[in-house]
Amino acid sequence: xxxxxxxxxxxxxxxxxxxxxxxxxxxxxxxxxxxxxxxxxxxxxxxxxxxxxxxxxxxxxxxxxxxxxxxxxxxxxxxxxxxxxxxxxxxxxxxxxxxxxxxxxxxxxxxxxxxxxxxxxxxxxxxxxxxxxxxxxxxxxxxxxxxxxxxxxxxxxxxxxxxxxxxxxxxxxxxxxxxxxxxxxxxxxxxxxxxxxxxxxxxxxxxxxxxxxxxxxxxxxxxxxxxxxxxxxxxxxxxxxxxxxxxxxxxxxxxxxxxxxxxxxxxxxxxxxxxxxxxxxxxxx
Ligand SMILES: [Zn+2]
Numbered sequence: 001x002x003x004x005x006x007x008x009x010x011x012x013x014x015x016x017x018x019x020x021x022x023x024x025x026x027x028x029x030x031x032x033x034x035x036x037x038x039x040x041x042x043x044x045x046x047x048x049x050x051x052x053x054x055x056x057x058x059x060x061x062x063x064x065x066x067x068x069x070x071x072x073x074x075x076x077x078x079x080x081x082x083x084x085x086x087x088x089x090x091x092x093x094x095x096x097x098x099x100x101x102x103x104x105x106x107x108x109x110x111x112x113x114x115x116x117x118x119x120x121x122x123x124x125x126x127x128x129x130x131x132x133x134x135x136x137x138x139x140x141x142x143x144x145x146x147x148x149x150x151x152x153x154x155x156x157x158x159x160x161x162x163x164x165x166x167x168x169x170x171x172x173x174x175x176x177x178x179x180x181x182x183x184x185x186x187x188x189x190x191x192x193x194x195x196x197x198x199x200x201x202x203x204x205x206x207x208x209x210x211x212x213x214x215x216x217x218x219x220x221x222x223x224x225x226x227x228x229x230x231x232x233x234x235x236x237x238x239x240x241x242x243x244x245x246x247x248x249x250x251x252x253x254x255x256x257x258x259x260x261x262x263x264x265x266x267x268x269x270x271x272x273x274x275x276x277x278x279x280x281x282x283x284x285x
Contacts, residue, residue, distance in 0.1 A: 006282040007035035010130035010168075012121065012154040014109070014146035015045035015094065016071035017235040021246075022141075022174045022207070023134060024078060024228030025221020026260045026276070031079035032224070035277070038082035038128055039075065040121060042150050043109050044068055047094040047102060049249035050237045058237065064090065066237060074234035077227050082128075086153070087120045095145040103145055110145040114156055117149075121157035122164065129166050131280040133158060134262070137173040141207030158266065169280045170267035177212040177261055178203065184255035188245055192253065196242050201252035210263070217262040217273040225258035232256070 009030050013019045019027065019039050031037045044064030050056045058066050068089065075083050086092060095110035096102035103110050109117075125133075135154035140147025151173075158168045181203045188200050203209055221228065233241045240247045246256050262276065270278045 004128065005034055005036045007033075007277050007280075008128055008130040009035055009037050009132045009134070009276065010125065010128060011037075011039045012133065012135040012150055013039065013041050014136075014140070014144065014150040015043055015048065016041055016067040016074070017045070017232070017238045018147070019071075020074045020078070020228065020231035020235060021239070023260060024231045025224040025258050026134070026219045027080050028078040028224035028227040028231075029219065029221055030276075036082065036128065037080045038084070038124070038130070039080060040084050040086055040124055041071060042086040042117075042153065043092050043094045043146055044085065044090065045094050045238070047096040048238055051240055051249050052236060055237050061090075063237070064094070067235075070235045070237065074231040077230040077234055079227070084124060086117060091120075092117065095149070098143055098145050109149050112149060112153075114152055115160075117153045118156035118160055121153055122160035125157055125161040125168065126164060126166050131169045132172065132276045133168045133170070134172045134174065134276070137175075137208060137263070141174060147207075168266065170276065171265050172217065172262040172276060173208065173265055175208045175210055175215055175261045175263045176206050176257070177215050178209050179212050180257075180259075180261070181206055181209050181255075184257070188253055188255055191243075191245070195245060195253055196240075197245070197247050197251055197253035199252050201250070201254040205252065206254065214263050215261050216264040216269040217276060219260045219262065219276065220274065221258045221260055225256075228258060229256060
């Protein structure tokens with residue numbers, strides 16, 4: 001493709017909703033600034049728990065189809081049009097939480113052949129030629145099999161694309177600085193009496209929490225907080241948003257962060273980076 005903008009960002013996520021929770025402000029900001037923002041989601045999340053009682057009849061493929069619609073609606077809020085499902089819709093099934101029998105299903109993403117899945121993603125990389133790729137750390141942020149596998153597939157795809165002529169200049173993992181998480185939960189505890197949730201989650205429940213020194217890049221998405229909240233709200237079956245916090249199906253309140261944090265793991269970080277594209281050259285080759 002020759003008509004893509006100079007700046008191209010690719011995000012790799014496990015399920016519909018992960019993109020909005022982790023990177024909603026980042027995606028909205030770069031889309032608004034004219035960068036090409038593309039998302040590859042690896043599964044449709046058809047084993048997710050459904051929050052609204054009126055939608056709990058949705059399960060399996062019907063839930064996957066519904067969540068696909070939620071994903072498209074969420075991305076509309078973020079101004080992002082390029083969303084793909086790894087290997088095509090339904091190619092990889094949701095593996096469910098770690099340790100459950102669903103992890104053994106040969107069609108689930110956890111059982112995917114790494115090079116085949118990474119090969120599919122490498123094709124997307126070669127088509128879009130992103131300079132920057134965002135995914136999870138090697139524990140998937142919090143240990144979910146599909147998130148761990150998304151990490152493996154993304155990192156392997158970067159290598160495969162490299163061997164075939166496109167070098168992704170910067171790879172970032174989603175992060176949350178421990179001090180920021182701790183302070184946010186202190187504030188949330190104070191606000192709890194006015195919220196529709198009975199309890200808060202804890203820092204241990206958040207994905208990607210690390211010591212502050214590990215953070216290389218801070219994305220101020222304050223101007224895109226409303227877009228991020230709207231995108232999260234579009235994931236009706238999965239997320240309950242209230243003011244500046246939200247809850248997943250466990251009904252535990254957690255902060256909705258509009259500043260998003262990253263650790264650069266490939267490429268050279270500029271000191272105090274506030275832009276994922278800092279230092280990249282327009283044409284990666
Ligand atoms: Zn997920």
